[in-house]
Amino acid sequence: MDPVPFQPQFTEGMNQKRTAFQKIISSFVLLVFLSGSLVLNAQDGKALFNQKCASCHAIDKQLVGPALKGVEDRWDDKAMLYDWVRNSAAVIKKGYPRAVAVYNEYNKIQMTAFPELKNADIDAILGYINTGGAKAAAAGAAPTDAAASATAEDESDANLLYGILTLILAVIALILLQVNSNLRKMSDEAEGAQTAEPIPFYRNKAYIAIFAILLFLGGGYMTFQGAQGLGRSKNYQPEQPIFYSHTVHAGINQINCLYCHGGAQDSKHANIPSVNICMNCHMGINEYAKGPQLFREDGSKVDGTAEIQKLYQFAGWDPGKKAYTGKGKPIEWIRIHNLPDHVYFNHSQHVTAGKQNCQTCHGEIQKMDEVYQFSDLSMGWCVNCHRESKVQFKENKFYSIYEKFHEDMKNKKIDSVTVEKIGGTECQKCHY
């Protein structure tokens, strides 16, 4: 980008052999060299920007420091800008007005000094900033789960189809019975036999009996289901105070579950993250711009940026001043998974010792915009899993005390141990 240091060498070379042809050749070479270095600079500028600047600056939005777009216009003396990058404190001391102004404007946060950056490097960074940080649009952001929902729809469609078929067959059977009785009546009349007047179907005792039995079975089934469903809240999906999408966080951005719910690995609770954990990232990420459009379950659109602003309200964070106001208040998340008080459940036992995935019980949480309860959390569900799941004995110090099982596995007497075998279905494991 900076041709000045190179030019004297070329002119010297040209002084020795001054043919027009060579002049053209050299200027062509110079042009190629310069354009080559331009490309090189643009690449370097991006790398340097990401390496040196991006922890505090973005091109078109304010982070710790100001947005860097148009920085060259704000500094009329470019030499001062170079000095500022290498050692901002010195420039402030000199009293250069723009330096003092920007220092005061940003709460007197000292910019990190980069004495290793040469003028050419800084030019490269400025070049990158001027190109607007041309970057490829974030592609492939929305992993489609159309297939999954399609299968679910297929299933419910099939159920509906079976229901309709049953109904049609029942109606046909009923009509055939009626036809049969009518035909018999006609044939009896033709033969001149005296028959009683046919009874309408709603006074027919056989029909009434069948209807009563069906009502009893159906009603009984529904009563049983309803009674069993008391205290169970499968598919419970409350509206939370902030539209926090697990799809965006755990799915698209691949944040590990344990980043926020770290308690799951060493305590009973998979803790609800405190606001400072949200702010670890959201101090910098103050808008939702690149991800797919989010929708609530009722189909209304979600403004992601507004939801982040809600977080700032709760955290007591002033995004303008980049400081906490101290006026935060707790976010009252609504609890979804709730076991009765007479059941003891420990996350660390399942996550750390048992090496279970979160998804085993919570479903595909990385695809849930609004979280719902995936399992019914009933005792039958717990016990079934304990009967079927094999304990991970290998490379797991937690179960080293079960020497007999280890011995048997080594001698190939058994090939696996279920949770039930190590007492996973004992009452007092969970009820005490």
Add this chain to the structure above:
Amino acid sequence: MKRSTIVFCGLAALLIAAIGCSDVKRTPGKVYMPDMANSRAYETYSANPVFADGRTSQGPVAGTVKRGEEYPVHIEMDQTGDTANYYASRALPNPFDSLDADQMKETERLYLINCGICHGAKLDGNGPLWKDGDGPYPAKPGKNLMGSYASQLTAKQRWQVITYIKSKQGK
């Protein structure tokens, strides 16, 4: 006439029930014997009238150290514009500067959970959250855009992560 009215009412009721039933379940449902299901004691995240801030979940009492935790280092956070404390913290000796294979594996796991999202699985600053200018790039512990990880990692784990990073950078 009367019968047809009954039939009509029944069909209308069925229709209303079918339309009114949404798939989204916004209420948890009823509980059988709530006094056995709901905790009488205050639970971790329940409201609590005993404490001034109305929460059961309280931070540790000031001046106490958790059992098994490292002794705290009393270096205050820097005032804005000052870096003295930051450099003082860098001069502290690392009590966990060598890790055995198991610890290394565990520390790598912690790194990937807590740091990798921004700093990248290969420590190249290319994590899922931060990729070529997508988001913040916290450079130094608890500095600028990177918040404190004291609530996610214990002091020991933080030292171990530092050791892990240094061992990777050495390679």
